[in-house]
Amino acid sequence: MHSPSQPSTPTLPIINITPYLVNDQSPSITERRVATSAAIHDACLNFGFFYLDISAFVDPREADELASLAREFFALPQDVKDRIALKNEDNVRGYARLKENVTNGKADNHEGIDFYRPVENPDKTKPLWGSNQWPDISGFRERYQKWTEKMQTLGLIVMEAMAVGLGMTPEEWKELRSQVDESFWVMRAIGYPPLPDDHDGFSCGAHKDYGCLTFLYADPTPNALQVFVRDPEIGTSADVSGLPEEQGADDGHWITANPIHGCVVCNIGEMWEIWTEGLYKSTLHRVVHRGSNYRVSIPFFFEPNFTAEVKPLAAAKRIKEAQNIDSEKTYKPVVYGDFLLSKVTNNFADGKGKYDD
Ligand SMILES: O=C(O)CCC(=O)C(=O)O
Numbered sequence: 001m002h003s004p005s006q007p008s009t010p011t012l013p014i015i016n017i018t019p020y021l022v023n024d025q026s027p028s029i030t031e032r033r034v035a036t037s038a039a040i041h042d043a044c045l046n047f048g049f050f051y052l053d054i055s056a057f058v059d060p061r062e063a064d065e066l067a068s069l070a071r072e073f074f075a076l077p078q079d080v081k082d083r084i085a086l087k088n089e090d091n092v093r094g095y096a097r098l099k100e101n102v103t104n105g106k107a108d109n110h111e112g113i114d115f116y117r118p119v120e121n122p123d124k125t126k127p128l129w130g131s132n133q134w135p136d137i138s139g140f141r142e143r144y145q146k147w148t149e150k151m152q153t154l155g156l157i158v159m160e161a162m163a164v165g166l167g168m169t170p171e172e173w174k175e176l177r178s179q180v181d182e183s184f185w186v187m188r189a190i191g192y193p194p195l196p197d198d199h200d201g202f203s204c205g206a207h208k209d210y211g212c213l214t215f216l217y218a219d220p221t222p223n224a225l226q227v228f229v230r231d232p233e234i235g236t237s238a239d240v241s242g243l244p245e246e247q248g249a250d251d252g253h254w255i256t257a258n259p260i261h262g263c264v265v266c267n268i269g270e271m272w273e274i275w276t277e278g279l280y281k282s283t284l285h286r287v288v289h290r291g292s293n294y295r296v297s298i299p300f301f302f303e304p305n306f307t308a309e310v311k312p313l314a315a316a317k318r319i320k321e322a323q324n325i326d327s328e329k330t331y332k333p334v335v336y337g338d339f340l341l342s343k344v345t346n347n348f349a350d351g352k353g354k355y356d357d
């Protein structure tokens with residue numbers, strides 16, 4: 001029970017995507033779609049995070065299988081895992097050892113494999129332009145590739161639901177869709193051994209996702225993912241030490257986002273901040289896994305096309321004007337591929353990790 005002086009901990013909304021899956025234009029479905037879109041809009045305004053019930057879209061056992069395959073890979077001897085090391089390729093596709101990635105200056109207590117959208121004419125000497133490296137485990141590549149296809153379809157579905165939530169016209173949605181229909185996606189399989197008490201850092205340090213939409217599947221391990229909820233009323237009770245000032249200045253606190261079977265955790269990345277000129281904010285999150293088991297998570301990052309021009313949307317401007325919301329800062333348009341390239345190259349030069357700004 002909460003004492004009267006303690007604010008109750010908010011929980012992230014659970015939103016079911018089913019109304020957008022059925023091919024039916026009846027008034028009742030339209031009504032349900034509008035309600036789904038309104039719920040996503042509210043979640044993006046208030047949290048930047050929500051649970052998306054996708055059990056009508058994929059069999060949850062498919063995701064469980066991905067986690068088992070990842071577990072099988074992470075259990076291999078170090079030298080076998082290193083055969084698909086990042087440095088064999090373009091430095092972004094492949095395996096990173098435990099503590100290899102650094103966030104906010106501290107080593108992350110996880111290992112992982114990253115896959116990106118395949119490119120035409122791969123050339124591993126060019127940043128981001130290499131080939132994916134697949135573990136030599138039966139069924140791994142096939143199952144993961146199937147997941148990337150499903151998550152790309154889901155990405156377009158959720159984008160459409162968001163377009164409706166923002167009141168976009170069909171023409172505006174068509175234009176936005178053309179910026180994300182060949183998503184330069186990233187998929188990651190992450191393995192988290194328990195965080196030792198004396199580790200100076202986190203399982204995954206606090207960061208915002210930089211792209212468009214993240215669909216995170218995680219195994220059932222509780223008390224691992226934490227989400228920073230802004231709340232100017234409460235003031236900061238959060239440990240934001242070690243964060244860059246622009247990330248640590250907000251008032252709020254950390255809440256735990258435990259996995260819900262049949263759902264992925266969905267959050268918005270910084271491209272949505274540009275599209276909406278800050279109406280939707282991407283939200284800090286981190287992983288603190290102190291349990292005794294080995295945790296596996298599989299985030300899929302649905303990103304804009306490499307050539308997408310990400311610029312403020314008229315629909316978001318209309319909402320801001322109607323509600324007299326001023327922009328706190330100006331959001332400069334970016335070409336997504338250029339943004340990603342400069343992030344990847346700067347980060348290598350500065351010794352920063354993939355989660356750093
Ligand atoms: O493992 C998790 O729960 C979160 C991982 C994450 O935030 C990321 O890879 O961007």
Ligand SMILES: [Fe+2]
Nearest residue numbers: 207208209285
């Ligand atoms: Fe993240």
